[in-house]
Amino acid sequence: xxxxxxxxxxxxxxxxxxxxxxxxxxxxxxxxxxxxxxxxxxxxxxxxxxxxxxxxxxxxxxxxxxxxxxxxxxxxxxxxxxxxxxxxxxx
Amino acid sequence: xxxxxxxxxxxxxxxxxxxxxxxxxxxxxxxxxxxxxxxxxxxxxxxxxxxxxxxxxxxxxxxxxxxxxxxxxxxxxxxxxxxxxxxxxxxxxxxxxxxxxxxxxxxxxxxxxxxxxxxxxxxxxxxxxxxxxxxxxxxxxxxxxxxxxxxxxxxxxxxxxxxxxxxxxxxxxxxxxxxxxxx
Numbered sequence: 001x002x003x004x005x006x007x008x009x010x011x012x013x014x015x016x017x018x019x020x021x022x023x024x025x026x027x028x029x030x031x032x033x034x035x036x037x038x039x040x041x042x043x044x045x046x047x048x049x050x051x052x053x054x055x056x057x058x059x060x061x062x063x064x065x066x067x068x069x070x071x072x073x074x075x076x077x078x079x080x081x082x083x084x085x086x087x088x089x090x091x
Numbered sequence: 092x093x094x095x096x097x098x099x100x101x102x103x104x105x106x107x108x109x110x111x112x113x114x115x116x117x118x119x120x121x122x123x124x125x126x127x128x129x130x131x132x133x134x135x136x137x138x139x140x141x142x143x144x145x146x147x148x149x150x151x152x153x154x155x156x157x158x159x160x161x162x163x164x165x166x167x168x169x170x171x172x173x174x175x176x177x178x179x180x181x182x183x184x185x186x187x188x189x190x191x192x193x194x195x196x197x198x199x200x201x202x203x204x205x206x207x208x209x210x211x212x213x214x215x216x217x218x219x220x221x222x223x224x225x226x227x228x229x230x231x232x233x234x235x236x237x238x239x240x241x242x243x244x245x246x247x248x249x250x251x252x253x254x255x256x257x258x259x260x261x262x263x264x265x266x267x268x269x270x271x272x273x274x
Binding site for chain 2: 002003006007010013014017020021023028029030032033035037040043046047050051056059061063066067069070073075077
């Protein structure tokens with residue numbers, strides 16, 4: 001059952017990769033990378049249960065955090081062109 | 092299907108996806124797309140590291156490869172062109188050289204010991220001593236930490252110095268800290 005789920009996640013990764021390759025807009029690609037990160041988290045979690053070592057779930061959780069922060073950083077970069085920006089558009 | 096077969100299938104699928112991503116990175120002309128695809132490539136290699144039980148390497152790959160590198164590449168792109176200069180599509184010389192190198196590496200790896208074989212020379216040279224004497228000699232319970240921080244401590248210190256210097260250089264070039272004002 002876990003194995004079938006892992007293979008399904010792999011298939012979803014392939015489909016997401018096609019979206020990242022074809023684009024066409026930048027935001028399609030950003031969203032594809034974000035979804036790909038989520039699928040990686042799922043795959044690592046499933047792999048932990050598949051090899052009967054679910055304590056690796058911590059790593060999947062850390063990946064989820066990195067994925068979220070990374071996407072926010074990329075989007076912030078597109079919006080302001082600078083990661084040091086505070087979010088206010090006054091200057 | 093037994094779990095070992097599925098694990099093997101996962102590894103092969105991940106490597107196939109990595110090959111597709113690498114080919115797309117080489118072929119695309121949009122540098123923003125290449126930066127995004129590099130993020131996917133890093134996530135894939137991090138997953139491969141987890142499947143190969145190299146969890147600490149996977150941590151590093153996810154944080155540095157998928158996280159920081161993507162941001163640094165985007166920061167670089169903001170200061171350069173977002174499109175690659177159009178060149179000749181296919182150059183036969185470098186292509187033949189790369190293909191020859193691939194064949195040479197495939198031939199060289201054909202008589203290599205099976206993956207993670209306990210009788211491989213790499214696992215018989217100094218590894219038994221690290222595993223048996225490591226806790227007593229260094230006092231570190233984790234054998235990976237014992238090798239990195241004690242047995243090859245000077246090497247690690249040099250690596251950290253190089254990475255620190257490179258980090259300072261990148262920050263000085265890109266100004267990510269926002270401290271320096273550009274007029």
